[in-house]
Amino acid sequence: xxxxxxxxxxxxxxxSVTVRTFYYTETEYYEGEWYENKRNGWxxxxxxxxxxxxxxxxxxxxxxxxxxxxxxxxxFEGLWSRDKKNGPGCHYxxxxxxxxxxVWVENIPKCGEMKDIQRDTAPRPTEYPIPDLELANPTxxxxxxxxxxxxxD
Numbered sequence: 694x695x696x697x698x699x700x701x702x703x704x705x706x707x708x709s710v711t712v713r714t715f716y717y718t719e720t721e722y723y724e725g726e727w728y729e730n731k732r733n734g735w736x737x738x739x740x741x742x743x744x745x746x747x748x749x750x751x752x753x754x755x756x757x758x759x760x761x762x763x764x765x766x767x768x769f770e771g772l773w774s775r776d777k778k779n780g781p782g783c784h785y786x787x788x789x790x791x792x793x794x795x796v797w798v799e800n801i802p803k804c805g806e807m808k809d810i811q812r813d814t815a816p817r818p819t820e821y822p823i824p825d826l827e828l829a830n831p832t833x834x835x836x837x838x839x840x841x842x843x844x845x846d
Contacts, residue, residue, distance in 0.1 A: 710734060725750065748773065771797065780843065790815030791823070796839045804838035806831070 725736020748759020771782015790812030795805015
């Protein structure tokens with residue numbers, strides 16, 4: 694295990710943060726900041742299935758902005774809360790040449806828009822392209838739906 698310690702000030706108190714690499718198994722390990730023996734702050738977690746999460750952690754859970762790259766190179770970029778996708782984000786299905794941009798609540802996509810992206814060069818594109826959206830104001834419809842799932846701060 695490699696360790697590097699530093700201190701930071703938060704709310705007028707000094708907090709000691711350790712940066713280290715911790716191996717759970719030979720192929721599953723975490724590189725990043727620790728506080729009180731838990732993943733806290735920025736870090737990168739390598740999972741046994743080949744997935745990699747890079748982003749913010751709080752109390753040993755993914756929390757804040759982060760990216761989860763899957764073994765097939767598809768990825769989710771967005772907000773996490775209590776180890777689940779929560780809030781705005783985009784899931785890129787690079788193998789199919791599509792992306793879903795929207796809002797997640799407790800790991801479930803609630804509203805958003807699926808788009809074709811680089812479909813012509815995708816390894817396994819969908820059989821048919823996504824048709825054009827023909828609503829008078831699609832942005833307003835998605836915004837209204839998104840706002841119903843995202844509470845005001």
